[in-house]
Amino acid sequence: MSISDIKDRMEALVIELNQHNYNYYVLAQPTISDFEFDQKLKQLAELEKNHPEFQNEDSPTQKVGGEITKEFKTVKHRWPMLSLGNTYSEQDLKDFDERVRKAIGNDFEYVCELKFDGLSMSLTYQDGKLARAVTRGDGSKGDDVTTNIKTINKIPKQLKGSGYSYEFEIRGEVFMHRAAFERLNNERIEKGEIPYANPRNFAAGTVKLQDSKEVARRPLDCFLYFLYTEKQLFKTHWESLNTVKNWGFHVCEHNKLCKNIDEVLDFIHYWDKNRFNLSYDIDGIVLKVNSYAQQHELGFTAKSPRWAISYKYKAEQVETVLESVTYQVGRTGAVTPVANLKPVLLAGTTVKRATLHNANEIERLDLHEKDTVFVEKGGEIIPKIISVNTLKRTDGATKMVYPSCCPECGTDLIRKEGEAVHYCPNDEACPPQIVGKIQHFISRKAMNIDGLGNETIEAFYRNGLIEHISDLYTLYERRDDLKNVERFGEKSISNMLEGIETSKQMPFEKVLFGLGIRYVGETVAKKIASYFRNIDSLINSSFEELTSVDEIGDRIAESIIEYFKDVKHLQQVEKLRQAGLQFESDDQPVVLASDKLEGKSFIISGVFESFSREELTELIQSNGGKILSSISGKLNYVVAGDNMGPSKLEKANKLNIPIISEQDVLEMIK
Template structure:
C-alpha cells in the first residue's frame, strides 16, 4: 500500500469508526458487532504503524495514547465557568422567577430546563472542528488541562461532523459514570483488592484526574454537553434550546430530558416529573437546572458575584450524609434471612431522618470494614432502604468494636446457618419463628399446599396480630368463637374456614412436605422426596448424603432440608399437627409398577368436579406424570369444558383423550389392581367419539 492509498484508507476508517462510536456511545444503538469494530480498529493501527507520519490528533488510536504526566498544566478559561445559585424550597423557586420577571420586565418567562448531572464540569475546545484542549472547571477562571484523558471518552467527538466547522467552539458539559458502569468498576476493584469508590461522581472525578491517560482509558466515563462557551463562526443562536439542538446536530451527547417550560408553575411541574424518574435514570442527578431560554434576556439580567442571575439549580434533598454507627444488630426477614443493620446517630438524608441502615450481609459488612463507633457515609435514594456506603477510617475511635453475627436467631432461638455458596445467613426455625410466621402460615394454607380455602393473607394478618396462631399447628386449634370474633368474619364465613381446615387434615405426603416451606423445596422437589423416602419419618431421619441420592436434589437443597428437620422446634410442630389429625397415605415403593407408571398426562379445560391440581395430585399419586404441553410423548389428554389448543393438538397427533369420568375409572382400576403394568389406550374410548360431551 502506497502512502497515498494509506492516507485514503485511514480517512475512510476514521469516518467509519467515528460513525460507530456515535451510535454506540451517544445513541446507545450499536451498528456493528464488537468483533467487527475491533477488526476496523486493528486495520487502522496497522496502517499507522506502517506510516506513523499519517497519525493525526483526531485518530481513534490517540484516544488511549499519551505519556503519564508529572502534574496537570493550568488552563485559563476564555469565558468563566461560573457556578449556579441553588434553590431548595418552593418559595426559593418562586423568588427566582419573580426576580427574573422584574429584571426583564416580562410578564411570563420561558425557561430551558434540564437535569443537573452529578459529575465533573469540564470544557472542550475545538479549533476549526478539531478537539484541541479539554479542561476541568477548577475555580471557574482557571482549570486543569486534562486533554489526553478526555480523548479517551469515546462519547466526545475528536472532530466535528460538519463541512464548515466554526473557527472556535467551546462546549461546556459534565463527565460522569453511568450507574451500571460504576457497579462493574467497584466489582473489578474489589476483585483485585483495590480502592472502592463511594459513588459514581467520585469514581468519575478520580478517573478523569489520573496523571496516566492509560488508566483513564480503562474507566467507563461518559459525557453530556449542557451549553456553549466562547465561540467564533457558529450560526446565529437566539436561545439556549437552539444552542442545545446545535450541539446535538454536531453529535455531542445531550440530555433527551431537556425541555422548555413557561413560568414558575412549569418549573414546578418539571421538578416533580424528573423527581419521579430520577431513580430509573442510568446516571445520577442531584437536581434540575432552570435557565432563561432567551439569550437577549440572559444578557439583560447579567451576573451577581460568581453566578448568573438568569439561572438556578433546583436541588433534590441530599442523598448522602455523614453520621456515626452507634450499634449493629440483626433483623430477621420473612424468609428467615438474617440481615445486619447499623443503628445510626439520627441524620437527615434523602428528605427524611434516618436512624437505621442495612449492611446487607456478613460479607458486605467485612468488605466495607464497618465497626461500631465508626463515622460513615449513609446513602438514601428515593424509597430505597438506607445503606452505609463507606467508612471514614481516619476518624475511627480507639474503642471501635467489630460486630459478630449471631449463632442463634434473636426472634426464636433457632440455629442460624449460612448455606454453602450463599452470602445470606438464615434462621432455621421456619415453623416457629415469629418473624417468619405470616409467610409460613400463608404458604402452608395456599392452594398448592394444604389448600385451606379462606385462610388468605388478610385473615392470617388478623390471626397473628391477635396472637391466635403462633405456629402452624395452632391452625388446627382454631374454634368458631375465635374466628367469628375477627373483623369482617361473620359466623358463616368462620364456619367455612373451619370446614376447609378440617378438610385439609387429609392430604398427600408431597403436599405436606411442600407446605412446610423448606427453603429451595418446591412442588417438584417435594414429590421427589416423597417418592424416594415413601414416608415422612424416613425423610426426617435422612442425612445430607442420603438426601443427595434423591433425583434432582443437590447439596444446597439437601443441606436446607437436613437443617430444617434437625431443628427441634420444627419437629415439635410437625408432631403436633399429626397429633391433631393431619394425615396422609405413605407412598408404597411398588407404586412404580402401577398402570400409570411411565404415562404422561396433560390437563386442559375445566373439569366438572375436580380442580386441576387435585387431578394432578391423583395422577401423580398413582405413578403418572403431568405435563403442561402436548407432544408426541403424551399418553393421554384429560379434557374439560372450553379445552383449547391442547385438545386440538392432541387430536392432530391422534393421542387418546379422556374426560373426567374416564380418568376416574382408570384411577379406580389402578387402585384395585396396582400390579397391572399397562392399560391399553384402546380400552378407553377417546372423547372425539363421545359426541354427547360436545
C-alpha cells in the first residue's frame, strides 16, 4: 500500500469502527459480530503503531479516558447560557408569533428543533480542535468537563473541512439513549447499586464523574444546535446548522424549516405522536426565528431570548390523596401553600408534596380536605396539583380556607393590589424571614461564605447567636458560645470564621444582591452596582434615576425606595459597612472618548452597514450616551438600520422621537 492508501485506510477504519461502537453501545443495534469488530480494531491499531503521524484523535483506540479530575474548574461563559421561555399552551405559541410579527413584520421563518432531555453543554474550538467543554452551571459560568467530554464519540476533537473561525463556541445537549440507559441501569441493579431514575440523570451524573476512564465506559451522545462566533459567518440559523454538519458535528436530522406558525404546530403535533419511536427522550419542541439579523432585532430579556421559545409536551399525571395543606413563609415574607400528598410514583420519582402557589390557586381548585387530586410535574421537575376528582370527594368535606394570619408569628397578612401573593409584613421578628434572609446572604450567588450552611444558620438562630445578617460579623467575639452548638467543633468554627472574613472582599454587586431587596435579583444587582457605583448614591437615588437604568422598571424602583426608607435597613447597611464589606464598585470607571452624547439616550434597531450593533453600542456609550431597552418618552433618538422592527418604528413616530442613522451618530460625535 502506498502512503496515501495507508492514510485513507486509517481514516476509513476510524469512521467505520466509531459507527459500529455507536450502534452497539448507544443504540444497542450491532450490525457486525464482535469477532469482525475486533479484527478491524486490531488492523487499525497496527497501522497506527507503524504510522503514528496519521493517528486520529477520534480513533476508537484512543477512547479510553483515564485522567482523574479531583475538582472541576469554574469557567465564565463568553456568551451567557440563557434558558428559554417555556409553555405547554399552543395559544402561547400563537401569542409569541404575534409578538414577533409586531416587532419584525411578516417576512420571517422559524427553525423547529426537538427539545432533548439532557445536559446543556458549551464547546469551544480553537484552530479546529476541541479546546474546552463547559456545563451550563448558573448560566454565566459552569464547570470545565473537557476531559470527560473528549470520551464522547460523536463530539469531534478535530474538525473537518474549512470556513470556521479560529475560535468559536457551539452549544448542544449531552444525553443517553434509552437502550444504553436500560443496559447500564440493569448492570447497577445486578451489582446491588441504586439505579438512576431516568436517562437525563444518568447522563448528568456521568459527565461529573472524576474518572474519565469510567466516563468512557458509559456511552453518551451529543446533538449540537447553536453556533456562537465573534464575527457572524452566516445569515441564518438554518444555514449554520447545515454547515456545521460538514465540519463533523452531530446535528439532529429531524430539524425543520417552517414558513409560519401553522407549519410549526404541524411539526409539534407530529412529534407528540411519534416521539416515543425515537431512541432518546425529548420533552418538547424549540422554535427559533431563523434570520440572525431578526434575532438581533428582537433581542433578549434578562433571562431568555425574545426570538425563541420552547413548547413542552404535557407531563405525566397521577391520582393521589391530599393529606393536608401547610404554609411556608419565605425570606421576603411571601406565604406559599404546600399540598402534602399520599406518596405516589410520578415520572420516576416518589412525590409527597406539591406547590399550590397562592390563595387564587386554592380557590381555583376548590380544594377540600382529603380530596383526591391529579398531580403532574410542571416542566418535568416541580410537582403541582392540576385538578380535583370531585367524584371521589367525601360528603361533608371541609373547604380549604387560606389563613388571614402568618402561620409562624401570627401577624395579619397583607396582599398588595395587583399581586396574587399574601405577605407577612413582620420581617424583623418572623423567624422564617429572619433565617431565610441570612441563608440568602450566605448563599453561593450572594456572599458565598464557606463553612456556613442553611442548617448551621438555623442552629445559630435557635441558640440566639444571630438575628440579622450583620450578626455574622460579630461571631468571632462569641467563639466560646459557638462551641455550645451541637456538632460544631473547633475546626468547623475556624473554617466558618475564615469564610466570614474572606467574604468581606466580595464585590459590591454581591453584597447588594445579598441584602435580599425584593425584586433585586442577581442581574438587576449587577446593573445597579455598575450604574450607581456605591451604596450612598443608591440610597439617595430618586424614582426617575432608578427607572433610567437599563431593565429597572417601576416595580423594582419602588421596592428599592421602600427598602431604604426603613431605618432598620439603613442601620444594617451601616453595621455591614463598619464590618468592612464592599459598598463601592471597584470596577474602573469607563474612560470616555468624549462627553458629546452626555444626557442623550438611544435605542439601536436593525442591521447596519459600517458597524455591528455591539460596536455601535460601544461607540455611543464611550461618548457619554446611554442605551435604553425600550421606547418611551424618556428616549432621545432611535438609531435605525435596515430591517428595523415595525412596532418600534410605529411607537417612535407616535412619540415624535427622532429616527437617525449611524452616519448621524458619527456626525454628533465629530
